[in-house]
Amino acid sequence: MKKETKILHSIEPDLLTGAISTPIYQTATFVQDSPGVHRGFDYGRTNNPTRAVLEKLIATLENGSHGFAFASGLAAIDAVIKLLNSGDQIVAVDDLYGGTWRTLNHIYNRLGIQLVRVDCSDIRNLKASVTDKTKLIWIESPTNPTLKIADIKEISLIAQEIGALLVVDNTFASPILQNPIDLGADIVIHSATKYLAGHSDLIAGLVVTRNSELAEQIKFIQNSSGAILGPFDSWLTIRGIETLALRVHKQCDNAELVAQFLASHPLVKRVNYPGLSTHPNHEIAEKQQSRFGAMISFSLKTDSVDAGSIVCSSTTLFKLAESLGGVKSLICQPALMTHKSIPQDVRHAAGIDDSLIRISCGIENADDLIDDLKQALNKI
Numbered sequence: 001m002k003k004e005t006k007i008l009h010s011i012e013p014d015l016l017t018g019a020i021s022t023p024i025y026q027t028a029t030f031v032q033d034s035p036g037v038h039r040g041f042d043y044g045r046t047n048n049p050t051r052a053v054l055e056k057l058i059a060t061l062e063n064g065s066h067g068f069a070f071a072s073g074l075a076a077i078d079a080v081i082k083l084l085n086s087g088d089q090i091v092a093v094d095d096l097y098g099g100t101w102r103t104l105n106h107i108y109n110r111l112g113i114q115l116v117r118v119d120c121s122d123i124r125n126l127k128a129s130v131t132d133k134t135k136l137i138w139i140e141s142p143t144n145p146t147l148k149i150a151d152i153k154e155i156s157l158i159a160q161e162i163g164a165l166l167v168v169d170n171t172f173a174s175p176i177l178q179n180p181i182d183l184g185a186d187i188v189i190h191s192a193t194k195y196l197a198g199h200s201d202l203i204a205g206l207v208v209t210r211n212s213e214l215a216e217q218i219k220f221i222q223n224s225s226g227a228i229l230g231p232f233d234s235w236l237t238i239r240g241i242e243t244l245a246l247r248v249h250k251q252c253d254n255a256e257l258v259a260q261f262l263a264s265h266p267l268v269k270r271v272n273y274p275g276l277s278t279h280p281n282h283e284i285a286e287k288q289q290s291r292f293g294a295m296i297s298f299s300l301k302t303d304s305v306d307a308g309s310i311v312c313s314s315t316t317l318f319k320l321a322e323s324l325g326g327v328k329s330l331i332c333q334p335a336l337m338t339h340k341s342i343p344q345d346v347r348h349a350a351g352i353d354d355s356l357i358r359i360s361c362g363i364e365n366a367d368d369l370i371d372d373l374k375q376a377l378n379k380i
């Protein structure tokens, strides 16, 4: 069965009533038949039938065996970090999502978990950085905001060799384009806030694994820490996922055309998009993704914060906002928004130019999106 079909038909009609739309079980507790004897559900933090449908759905989509839904992407990330012990080390991609970096650097560092960041687009950097303390390798591919690509399969072999777990934050690709578990990852994370829910209307996070021992530990952490996704947001996420394949393919169609337009524009210095043959790891992206995604970043020949600001403030269809993956196109300037707290020299070293602009292509008409960028670039 192909993915589009599998998504829709792995959401079963409600067993109790036949409802084709998953019911929202808005309840805190479940009445037991006799003390300790219940129908699979005892308390809403531990389990909920609506959340259970979402958890099964994401496990199916990522070719895993167990899924877990959390109150945000960062709550999902937090649960996975809690698999570690004080004294353990995490080796991660250098342009890690800012929130992941913040929790590792400001909270878990204090609790004795050390973070080492390396540019994983060259596997030799990673090989040189792992030690016997490395218990987790943390990858994003493509990364934010420079769209670097890491070879997930090669990295999974390194993880296996040193006995570390490989975690892949698959938010940017979505399960339509890339399935890290098939490439050797132990754990996949999503900020479901982005492509999965897809309408910029909620905050949610998901974790998937195919390893039942790991699943048991994650379930224990989910229940013990309690950052679960509520029934209504679980339902909205299920509803969003029903159209995931349609949306992501249209978004990729748009991004491919927008990237070509930007690459040929005289005021644009560089376009970061894994689908362009000029991308340094284009071949790896082609090998591990079915398409190249709908995130693009680009910098301007006039590389100043002001020039970038003019473009970001002049688009009308691309709305100026953080976040990504929704049906409406978004634009942002990392140097002034998501990456403002990072010192300029560190930012530059990571390839985040002052004028760098990141866009998330939505499902509008591609010609309209290109016209919008064209008139905004003319304002410089």
Ligand SMILES: *Cc1c(COP(=O)(O)O)cnc(C)c1O
Residues within 6 Å of the ligand: 072, 073, 074, 075, 097, 099, 140, 144, 169, 171, 172, 191, 192, 193, 194, 203, 204, 205
């Ligand atoms: C947004 C995002 C997160 C955090 O998710 P929230 O739902 O905002 O908590 C983690 N990783 C990546 C790659 C993201 O884009």
